[in-house]
Amino acid sequence: MTTALDIAHANAPRIDAAPQAEHLPGLVGLTRAEIAEKLAGIGVPERQLRMRSGQLWRWIYGRGITDFTEMTDVAKELRATLAEHFDIARPQIIAEQVSVDGTRKWLIRLPARDGQAPADVETVYIPEHDRGTLCISSQVGCTLTCTFCHTGTQKLVRNLTAGEILAQIMIARDRLGDWPGGIRPTDAPVPDAERAISNVVLMGMGEPLYNFDHVKQAMLIASDGEGLSLSKRRITLSTSGVVPMIERAGAEIGVMLAISLHAVRDELRNELVPLNRKYPLKDLLDACRNYPGVSNARRITFEYVMLKGVNDTVSDAKELVRLLKGIPAKINLIPFNPWPGTAYACSDWDTIEAFADIVNRAGYASPVRTPRGRDIMAACGQLKSASERIPAWKLRGETGHGHAGA
Ligand code: SAH
Ligand code: SF4
16 A cells, blocks of 8 residues: 655654745755855855854754744844845655655655756655665756666756755655654654664666766765765765766765666677666776775675566676676665566566575675565656656747747
């Protein structure tokens, strides 16, 4: 059974569903220096900039405040001026679904911005007994067209900004009572850990390394110790293999890396992950060997989706083990999650076990990922929003006559 909640009545600690004021510039997603710059712009004296931007930083990212009036250590007058000029509200939650297994999925509406259309994006929360993982999106849709992925059937609508990437974490914290002093929801289990969200994975919609600058800024803010304070070792960026950006991801962001491998021979990977034609297996694995900071304590995760009769033979498993020799690696076998219209099926359980056995015997522990939230279409690769690319003429309010081909 699936419960689709009317969020107005959900038993959760806070609801911030008010639409973001579109006309005011947002502060969420800005660095300390950028916040200071904004404050200077509204007349905060130079000598106060450091202190004031630090205060705002802690209220916004450390406490999750969405209303300037709550910033009690900021002078009342300044609070009012801030509210006149800036926005710190959350984007709107359109729907919240809770799976029988406690997985939650939010559909979030991102408002129109810089001439871009509004767009909907999905975020998923997966509770386990000792951890809670938030799966966030980096783009609406994807330019890549991996054949087994539902997101891959949706064209790229747009990149998310740093603020929109962070808003997913902040909304999840709101709904899970995961800010200091927050109250946990009681409608489904939340892990027995200090934090409801202990881990973040960039495994939702989109290819994070095709939105590098925004992803980088968002993850540096998310891991700042005075703000959201997520450990970089508990943030994982998953890429389908954008080889030239892998080194920079390690050096400049410093989070854990996951590679969507899915095939051990170029011919098949060209088909499943078409980006392989540009960056073949050898180049991808070389980039992994050279990933800054990789070690046995900081392994790269290799994701491998189990597709019936496609990539699941014993010989594939042996080749996988051989290919990864010498790379500090974890292997994650993902049972294929079907979606409407797909031609693929998930490998049989016996086949997955035989495959996992070979991987296990090579020294990789517990490699099969349990599918979660399947009843609410929240599992890996099932995310696809209804957002569509809106032609520029529509955004300008024109009628479209004479714009054939727009
Ligand atoms: N674009 C990035 C991150 C998002 S996808 C990437 O491709 O790595 C997160 C993981 O889910 C990837 O390994 C992806 O290949 C996998 N995936 C996609 N569709 C899937 C499906 N239908 N079933 C299981 N896993 C899937
Ligand atoms: Fe895009 Fe990742 Fe899906 Fe491939 S698997 S289409 S890169 S989201």
